[in-house]
Amino acid sequence: MFLDLVRIKVAAGRGGDGAVSFRREKYVPRGGPDGGDGGRGGDVLLVVREDLSTLSAYRFEKNFRAGDGVRGGPAGRTGADGRDCVLAVPPGTVVREAETGTVLADLVEPGSTIVVARGGRGGRGNARFATPTRKAPRFAERGEPGEARVLELELRLLADVGLVGLPNAGKSSLLARVSAARPKVAAYPFTTLTPVLGVVEMEETAFVLADLPGLIAGAHAGAGLGLEFLRHVERTRVLIQVIDAAATDGVNPEDAFVQIDEELRLYRTELAEKPRLIALNKMDLPAAKQAAPAVAEKLRTKGFEVFCVSTATGEGLAPLLRRTAALLLTLPRPAPLPGVISPEQIPMPLSIEKEGEVWVIKGGGIERRLAMTDLGNEEALRYWQGWLARKGILDALREAGIRPGDTVRIGETEWTWED
Ligand SMILES: Nc1nc2c(ncn2[C@@H]2O[C@H](COP(=O)(O)OP(=O)(O)OP(=O)(O)O)[C@@H](O)[C@H]2O)c(=O)[nH]1
Ligand SMILES: [Mg+2]
Structure with missing residues (x-):
């Protein structure tokens, strides 16, 4: 079978969680917060390799994951970054997002590289959340999830x-x-x-x-x-x-x-x-x-x-x-495919919609933001609410007519609205 069109799943690494930790020094009863940040999740990249002429490498293996970032440590130690996952493709590979058909790249030049799934940022350690009024934050940020998408790779020969x-x-x-x-x-x-x-x-x-x-x-x-x-x-x-x-x-x-x-x-x-x-x-x-x-x-x-x-x-x-x-x-040289955009440009505006009885908030990176919040931690929760307020999302909900007792959903998470 000749392979010139394959579908693969790529998932970047998750960022490591930030650490919650406090300095321990001899004779110092209560040290300040010193939890380090998590490491970055690895990216998934495509790189054009001149010696390849088919997409047959993707015939059996279809799932590719980059490494996760490592959790932050005490004493301000940052966790290690996750390993990148580098996939080699032949010159002439057109990359599309399978779901939307959006062309992400028209890879022609040997050596050219694109990031098709960006690794998550590491969560910030509790040391970063210390303020004059909050001297000992007992929460840290969780690592950001990596991007994941289904790609369609199509090989188009670059012959005259x-x-x-x-x-x-x-x-x-x-x-x-x-x-x-x-x-x-x-x-x-x-x-x-x-x-x-x-x-x-x-x-x-x-x-x-x-x-x-x-x-x-x-x-x-x-x-x-x-x-x-x-x-x-x-x-x-x-x-x-x-x-x-x-x-x-x-x-x-x-x-x-x-x-x-x-x-x-x-x-x-x-x-x-x-x-x-x-x-x-x-x-x-x-x-x-x-x-x-x-x-x-x-x-x-x-x-x-x-x-x-x-x-x-x-x-x-x-x-x-x-x-x-x-x-x-x-004869003129063939033009590269029109409308090529990079993965970060895939539009995803924030929206608030009412689906039946539920207020659904989507886009603008809010799902990822929420995933970085440790919902089991009271302080982290308060920090998250502060973030929603700063972004104007709470006001937008109020304006749209949300009432106490209504359900709000972001991604998989639901909660009840109280003003
Ligand atoms: N006598 C003679 N035989 C030729 C010539 N060109 C090709 N052939 C023969 O024709 C047969 C088919 O040649 P290929 O070059 O494989 O043909 P193709 O068009 O690539 O065929 P496919 O790959 O099956 O589409 C082979 O046995 C060749 O030796 C020629 O100029 N003279
Ligand atoms: Mg032939």
Whole structure:
């Protein structure tokens, strides 16, 4: 199976809890608060690695967690930070948030990195809550939960030119002949199961050529390797359609042309309209020599540039490559996907809504804030209420008409409103 679309779950580490502790010194009966902060939770990052060409690393393993931060210690000691979880992806990986479809990144450059789930902050130790009026706070903040989300990773090849054609047309043979890439070549259909990229070095320039799995009728609707493969063609700028002019598999060259042309059109009209050169292949075979002139003529009247080649002897390949390179120079580079935003920018405004009898407060990070509060601790609770007041949330609830005895819910936590 060829993997170019996977779903994974990523969870950043939780921040370590802050510590509650008081200084103990000889002959000092009651020392001040000295509980240290918790460590930061680890982030989950994606990094682009040039040597990868598939997402197959995510075939079986789908859950990734970064390490949690360690709890703060006495004597002001800060807990250790959690371990980051670094996931390697191939160049051309598009990252989406699965739930919303929001594109978080279009990862192209090797080495580029993005944080897809941010680790939680460490909770502050009780030393931080000391004030002139609260000299001995007996509470600390809990660590912030790490972000968690489901991601969709999609690999889109970053090739300038794509080779399309029926199985056995000679696409892999062509790539092997003109680049240092070594795709598998064999006399049976669907030899190529995953795209293979090769760099074609020309005198003045170079371009990336992608050998793609063979297409068959119905590919646009999923037949053969169908859709998985057509997706890759979208970002190439030029197509080379390879046709077995010797009809080795019994499909005459004109039919071969039409079948692929149809599939491209049915998948997306723009694909069929992309600049396309035709390579009539296997010209070393007598059957091809015989059929080629008439086929070439027909395709030329349709407006195509046709090249007669043999990947076996190398005949005709140089003009094809020269023309391809020249064509690329006239075409703009593909733009990165529009609307890329970073994970921190996923909007999540604070809202207060009444769901039935319950007042639900959501967004603005309030769920995380609450999770940092040790609800079993009286002082921590008071601190939390102070925070709600400072943020204007209590006033907003009053304005919205909340009454004593009503239920308020944040995340999983509910409580009864008393003014
Ligand atoms: N005689 C001759 N045989 C060729 C030529 N090009 C390819 N072949 C043969 O055709 C068969 C298929 O070649 P591949 O390069 O694997 O074809 P493909 O288009 O990559 O096929 P799939 O990966 O299955 O889609 C192999 O047996 C090749 O040796 C050629 O120019 N002349
Ligand atoms: Mg092949």
